[in-house]
Amino acid sequence: MRWAVAGHGDIVSRRVLPALRALGEEPVFLWGRDPGRTASAAARWGVPRSGTSLRGLLEGTDAVYVATPVDRHVPLASAVLDAGLPVLVEKPLAGALRPGGAGLAAARARAGVAYYRRLAPVLAEVRRELAGWTPERIEVRFRYAFDPGPDDPMRWRTDPTVSGGGVLADAGSHRLDLLLTLFGPPAEVRARLGRRFPAGAERTADLELAWPGGTRAHCLLEWGGGPPVDRLALHGGNRSLVLDPLDSGELRVTGPAGEHRVVDAPGHPNPHLPLIADFRAAVRDGRPPVCPVAEAVLVDDVIVAAERSDALGGAPVRPGPG
Secondary structure, eight states, X not given: OEEEEEOOSHHIIIIIHHHHHHTTXXXXXXXXXXXXXXHHHXXXXXXSEEESOHHHHHTTOSEEEEOSOGGGHHHHHHHHHHTTOOEEEOSSSSTTOSSOXXXXXXXXXXXXXXXXXXXXXXHHHHHHXXXXXXXXXXXXXXXXXXXXXXXXXXXXXXXXXXHSSSHIIIIIHHHHHHHHHHHOSOSEEEEEEEEEOTTSOEEEEEEEEEOTTSOEEEEEEEEOSSSOEEEEEEEETTEEEEEXXXXXXXXXXXXXXXXXXXXXXXXXXXXXXXXXXHHHHHHHHTOOOSSBHHHHHHHHHXXXXXXXXXXXXXXXBOOSOO
């Protein structure tokens, strides 16, 4: 397949383009809003054509990967689908921005969102451990240093009108997607968002999610100093499952009798490779990709509910339209 890539940030250079080439796919066009920077990036990565026009993005292309700032995700994906081409979009689909991506959901076999952790082998191990057991308490902890200066190319992430939110939309969206994949949409969200950048994006997000069956999750996400943290832990009935760090591929299991064991299920060093391979197969077979748009919209619903809850002083909010 001949691919156009919209965007030329770090995720494109480190993961998307290497994955395409490793799979024998052909990146033929690089799209960006700054013609000089886009042409320079295309030359650096050996992409033959580049430009700023939508026509250039679509012509001579079999599929499009959208890796722009979040405010361009839905408009570009809509244009790609209107042209009859499949599209794979970076996460979050829209975050807290409206209008969101619900209108794209009908393109089940031609549109997907890059929640690549769904394909991690260790997630299959977690599912096996959850068979016949529902945890009572879930802990999500994330901390990473991120404080871009005025000239940093990642500064756009601090402006929620461009990024769809702060740490919750950026890093939190992946972790919310895992929770929703395992347990479905929560019935209730409570949140406090704080330490905002001057443009408005939050540096900290403290959420509680509640499901009808009684399971509750506490998620504490932070762009801040100190050692990095990335942990998912599930507890209940004298059992626990722990991924720490989340992407280690190592699942620590404690059984009801106090027995301990470790399940080792490492993932691919470039998680975008299995993601793109799945999407290519989905387009070929006419099936939904690993994360269809309709499921990515559910993550956006939680992000929007968190913003609403914070505006109400942390009051409970039901995710979803309305």
